[in-house]
Amino acid sequence: MSSTVMIPEDKRDTLNVIATIEKRDINEILSELIDDYIDRHKETLEILSQPEWVDAITEGLSSSERKETVSWRRKKSGK
Incomplete structure (x- = not known):
């Protein structure tokens, strides 16, 4: 499944620089960031359930x- 996410231009530019330096695809970096965000909130979701x-x-x-x-x-x- 594919989704479109709007990222402010300044943040997108910074991510592109980081991706270039790390020789990584920006989608890979964004996926990693999303995984980290979800992991940080799992305990809260478990409690709230x-x-x-x-x-x-x-x-x-x-x-x-x-x-x-x-x-x-x-x-x-x-x-």
Whole structure:
């Protein structure tokens, strides 16, 4: 599958210079960058796919805004 991505001219020029210096295809560099980006976000996606963790995070943020604390043992046991 092929997609078109618009890259600002200054960034494209910089990528072209890097690709030339490294003797690599720019598509190879972009694919590597995308893989790195996806890898950095996998853990977040895994957490967000678990509703109970999203609920716990939301509760923790709300408690924090109210200057309250939530006991980890209480939260872990579901109480």
